[in-house]
Amino acid sequence: MKIAESIARLGNKLLSLIAVLLILLLFSYGAYSLWDIYRINNNAFVSDSLLRYKPDGIHSPGFNELRKQNPDVKAWITVDDTHIDYPVLQGKDDMEYLNKDPLGEFALSGSIFLSSQNQEDFSDSYNLTFGHHMENGAMYGDLSKMLDQSYLKEHQKGILYLPDKMIAIRLYAALECDAYESNVYHIASI
Numbered sequence: 001m002k003i004a005e006s007i008a009r010l011g012n013k014l015l016s017l018i019a020v021l022l023i024l025l026l027f028s029y030g031a032y033s034l035w036d037i038y039r040i041n042n043n044a045f046v047s048d049s050l051l052r053y054k055p056d057g058i059h060s061p062g063f064n065e066l067r068k069q070n071p072d073v074k075a076w077i078t079v080d081d082t083h084i085d086y087p088v089l090q091g092k093d094d095m096e097y098l099n100k101d102p103l104g105e106f107a108l109s110g111s112i113f114l115s116s117q118n119q120e121d122f123s124d125s126y127n128l129t130f131g132h133h134m135e136n137g138a139m140y141g142d143l144s145k146m147l148d149q150s151y152l153k154e155h156q157k158g159i160l161y162l163p164d165k166m167i168a169i170r171l172y173a174a175l176e177c178d179a180y181e182s183n184v185y186h187i188a189s190i
Contacts, residue, residue, distance in 0.1 A: 050102060053087070054078075055161040063161065070104055072097070074120045077112060077129070079158035079169065082142040088129060088160075090114040098130075112140070122162065146174035 053066035055076050066087060067073045075088040087102045089111050096116075101107040112131040118124050131140035146152040158169035 050087070051085075054085070055166075058161075058164060058166060060161070064163070066102070067163065070102060072104075073102060074114055074162070075122065076161040077158065077169070078161070079142070079155060079171065081155050082158075084112075084140065084142055084158070086112040086131070088112050088114055090118070090120050091116060094130065122160065122167065143174065144176070146171065147176055 050066075053062040053076075054060075055063035063073075063076060070089070072089045072091055073087050074090045076086070077088050078085045089097045089102060090113060091097050093116050094113070097111040097113040099106060099108055099110050101109075102111050110132050112129055114120065114122070115128040115130065118127050142155070146155065152171060152174055156171040158171070160167040160169055
C-alpha cells in the first residue's frame with residue numbers, strides 16, 4: 001500500500017511539473033507573439049534611418065544613395081497628411097518585395113512596390129503600385145480611409161519623386177476591390 005501511495009505522489013508531482021512547464025511554454029509563446037506583432041506593426045512605418053534618404057527635390061543625394069544600395073528603388077511616394085511616405089521598389093516579379101524592406105532585408109510588412117509589368121520610369125498610362133494594408137495606418141493603411149469622400153478631398157495631393165523629376169499626384173478616386181479583380185490588377189488587359 002505504501003508503494004502505491006509513493007508512486008501516486010510521484011505521479012502527481014510529475015504531472016504538476018509537466019503542467020507548470022506547459023504553462024511556462026504557453027506564456028513564453030504568447031509573449032513572443034505579442035512582441036512579434038508589435039515589431040511587425042512598428043517596422044511597417046518608415047524608420048528615421050530610411051527617412052534620411054527621402055528626396056527633397058530632383059537629384060537628391062540621399063535618394064541617390066538609397067538607389068545605389070538597392071537599384072530596385074525606382075521612386076519615393078508621399079501623400080500629404082497621411083502615413084504614405086515610402087520608397088517605391090520594382091522587383092523582377094510582383095512577389096519579390098512582398099516581404100522585403102527597401103534594403104532587401106526580410107520584413108513581413110514588405111515594401112511599396114511598382115508592378116513588374118509597368119515601366120520603371122512611370123511612363124505607362126496606368127501604373128499599379130502595391131503595399132500592405134496595415135491596420136495601424138502604416139504602408140497603404142490610410143487608403144481605406146479614402147473610401148470616405150470627405151477624407152479623400154482633404155488628402156488628395158502628393159508627390160512622386162523619380163531620380164530625374166518630380167510628379168505631382170492628385171488622388172481623385174478610391175476603389176475597394178477583390179485581389180483577383182482582373183480589370184484592376186492585369187495591366188496588359190487595360
